[in-house]
Amino acid sequence: MTNTTLKLLAQQLQLSISTVSRALKDHPDISTATKEKVHALANSLDYEPNAYAIQLRTQSSKIFGVIVPAIANLFYDSFIAAIEEESRKNGYALMILQSSNNPENELNNLKIFRQNRVSGVFACLSAHTQNLDVYEKMSDRDIPVVFFDIVPKENKYTKVRMADERCAIIAAENIIQRGAKRVLALFGDPALSISQKRKQAFQQFMEKYAPKTHCTYVHTNSSLEAEAAFNKHIGKTQKFDTVFAMTDEILIGVMKSIQALNIKVPKEIGVISISNGFIPSLYHPNISYVETSGYELGKLAFVQMLANIKGGKTLSELTVDAKFVEGGSM
Amino acid sequence: MTNTTLKLLAQQLQLSISTVSRALKDHPDISTATKEKVHALANSLDYEPNAYAIQLRTQSSKIFGVIVPAIANLFYDSFIAAIEEESRKNGYALMILQSSNNPENELNNLKIFRQNRVSGVFACLSAHTQNLDVYEKMSDRDIPVVFFDIVPKENKYTKVRMADERCAIIAAENIIQRGAKRVLALFGDPALSISQKRKQAFQQFMEKYAPKTHCTYVHTNSSLEAEAAFNKHIGKTQKFDTVFAMTDEILIGVMKSIQALNIKVPKEIGVISISNGFIPSLYHPNISYVETSGYELGKLAFVQMLANIKGGKTLSELTVDAKFVEGGSM
DNA sequence: CCTAAAATTGCAAACGTTTGCGGTAAATTT
DNA sequence: AAATTTACCGCAAACGTTTGCAATTTTAGG
Structure with a gap:
């Protein structure tokens, strides 16, 4: 027909x-x-x-590209959900591609975006992307890029991210307020700037405001590693009264171990994490966490994108603030 | 430039x-x-x-539309991840829209797909969609539609879904094998055909092969309801030796309660569910489950789509088989 | 009534490709 | 050396819109 x-x-x-x-x-x-x-x-x-005819004629596509390491991820999918909502409201559709943390995929995805003359792209750098030339090519084409979550260091880019330092500090505050004496703090891949930032902020704050509290810092790369690390450090004699998990992934490992050892939360150990909120709600008692909302980040990113398109200069970097959510684990 | x-x-x-x-x-x-x-x-x-010029000239777009109730969902996001992978391999990109279980959004999304002359659409019906005229319009436009997960009843559509009955039966088999005497079986929204199918298959199988086992059937619509229901039925005197959760959502509620009451799994109660696998892996011991892989479903859906495009007639309905994954909770 | 202004509508080019067909020059065959 | 292939290339239309401008009709002013 x-x-x-x-x-x-x-x-x-x-x-x-x-x-x-x-x-x-x-x-x-x-x-x-x-x-x-x-x-x-x-x-x-x-x-x-016919959208193609229109786009050809008007040279504007009403489509945004989104590039994430993985769609199947509690944080990114809520981010995507948020920009999808906003996009629809504003007459845009979304083209979503995953990089699988592989810079080569990232490259190809951006190419697809260029060929489809997207109006803009939301990009989360894959974990070890060094070379940003690809993104330069986007600005050559006048395609605005809003980086989110994992963002480049340079100031010339538009970026939105969680207030990583704030998150870590809020966690530290609550740990101090609990009167913790011995803290086990678990962080992610030390090569990632997000791990560095959170750890540094956390450590500085603790050293400054609770110098007597003894903190052990450990980096792990997966739930399994976190579980093992927790097991190892918790040892036979329960030496820690509080554990801090930088991400959901780490929290999951910790909680596996806590369940296995049948440690009582919060009586025997306090637990606090940085999270979207979903994982912490799975346990009893709910785990207290500092909220980093992918959804909020998405909304913010969209505002930035629109501002960028309208041509108004946008602030180089915006962060979405964090707040503490009491669960019962502290 | x-x-x-x-x-x-x-x-x-x-x-x-x-x-x-x-x-x-x-x-x-x-x-x-x-x-x-x-x-x-x-x-x-x-x-x-310029992709638009090509598409305008060749009348074919190399883009697939995907419509899901929600992206932020353990099952759908792995489904999306799967078709995204395949799409990329085959030179297609994906346009993803969410219906939020709202038929009106569904309508608008399909419109966007038509306007973008997508090469095909993967559609998951929103929970209470009755009217399939919208989809008829797609075939008028020669846009193939592959339904997945929540699919229409009519035979004329191409659809892929989980083998719901098989899932329920496999769960039942394992429950019988455990020698369960009193089973609490929790199902989802009774209005959804997926709940009906699973419940019916489960019940029939139990009545046929373990008539002496006492089963209590309950429908709940959320994690919270499931938690409440479990609490209520578990009562003071522990009457059930096994609990079956039809979905992750329900499992989450059940496990909340189990943790709160500090019930020992699997000694005091056996737990089995139907799931993607992620949620069951969060607990200790891991929850045994019948696997329904969104990822596999995605792969299958893509095969169907390609077949459809190539013009070969496709089987009307394909299901991906389920398998039991031992966790330690039975 | 005539003319100028206002209200409607149409012409045609442009966006960047693809592709059937025709044209020329070189290479090959007789 | 003439006739026929073969190899290479260009013309122009088409895909479905948008939009500046010109053309036409209607309306209003005198």
């Missing part, structure tokens, strides 16, 4: 294509009478403009 | 646009010498074909 086009409508109505086009978008040049006729026929013939 | 086009290349090389076009795609009509020249310039000028 052949699609309805402007030409077809024009023929049937004995009008020119341009008149039909204008009528459809309520152009003041067109009389009410013709507008009505055109709309009527368009409806009955189920006319739907 | 202006984009490189065929025209630009042609001008610089003193060739016609058509020659450049053909050279770029290794058309036999073009001499090796010119091909080399063209490729060289194209590379140095970073030529990237």
Whole structure:
């Protein structure tokens, strides 16, 4: 079945294509009478403009590209959900590609975005991306890029991210308030700037405001490693009264071990983490956490994108603030 | 900076646009010498074909639409991850929209897909969609639709889904094998066909092969409800030796309660669920589950889509098989 | 009534490709 | 050396829109 086009409508109505086009978008040049006729026929013939033709003609696509390490991820999927909502409201659609933390995929994905002349891209750097030339190519094409979560260091880019330092500090505050004496603090991959930032902020704060509290810092790369690390450090004699998990992944490992050893939370040990909120809600008692909302980050990123498109200069880096959510584990 | 086009290349090389076009795609009509020249310039000028122009000209888009109730969902995001992988391999990109279980959004999303002349759409019906006219409109436009997970009843549609009945039966088998005497079986929203199917299959199987086992069937609509229901039925005197959770959502509620009451798994109670696998792995011991892989479903859906596009008639309904994964909770 | 202004509508080019067909020059066959 | 292939390349239309401008009709002012 052949699609309805402007030409077809024009023929049937004995009008020119341009008149039909204008009528459809309520152009003041067109009389009410013709507008009505055109709309009527368009409806009955189920006319739907061809997005490609429009994009070709107007050189703008109403599509945003999104590139994440993985879609199947509690944080990123809520981020995506947020920008999807906003996009729809603003008449944009989303093209989502995953990098799988592989710079080569990242490259190809950006290429697809360029070829589709997306209006903008939301990008989360894959874990070890060094070379940002690819993104330079995007600005050459006048395609705005908003980086989120894992962002480049340079100031010239537009970026939104969690207030990592704040998160760590809020966690530290609560740990101090609990009167913790011995803390086991677990962080992620030390090569990632997010781990560095959180650890540094945490450590500095603890040393400054609770110098007597003894903290042990450990880096782990997965839930399994975290579980093993927790097991090892918890040893036979329960030496720690509080454990801090930098991410959900780490929290999961810790909680596995806590369940296995049947340690009572919060009586025998206090638990606090940085999280989206979903994982902490799975346990009893709920784990207290510092909230980093992918959803909020998405909303913020979208605002930045729109500002960027409208041409207004945007602040180079915005962060979404964190707040503490009491669970019962502290 | 202006984009490189065929025209630009042609001008610089003193060739016609058509020659450049053909050279770029290794058309036999073009001499090796010119091909080399063209490729060289194209590379140095970073030529990237305009997808819209191509799509307009060729009337085919290399984009698939995906419509899910929610992206932020353990099952759907692994489904999406799977088709994204396959799509990339096959030169397609994905446009993902969420319905939020709202038929109105579903309608709008499909409209966007039509306007973008997607090559096909993967659709998961929103929970209470009754009217399938919208999807008829897609076939009018020759856009193939592969339904997944929540699928229409009619045979004329192409669909892939989990083998719901098999899942329930496998769970039942394992419950019987455990020698369960009193089972608490929790199912989801009774209005959904997935709940009906699983419950019916489970019940029939139990009644046939373990008529003496006492089963209590309960429907709940959320984790919270599941938690409350479990609490209520578990009562003071521990009456059940086994609990079956139809979904992750329900399992989460059950486990909350189990942790709170400090019930020992599997000694005091056996736990089994139907799941993707992620949630069951969060607990100690890991919860045994019947695996329903969104990832596998995605792969299968993609095969169906490709078959559909190639024009070969596809089987109306395919299911991905389920398998039992031993956790330690039974 | 005539003319100028206002209200409508149409023409045609442009966006960047692809592709059928026709044209020329070189190579091959008689 | 003439006739026929073969190899290479360009012309131009088409895909479905948008939009500046010109053309036409209607309306209003005198």
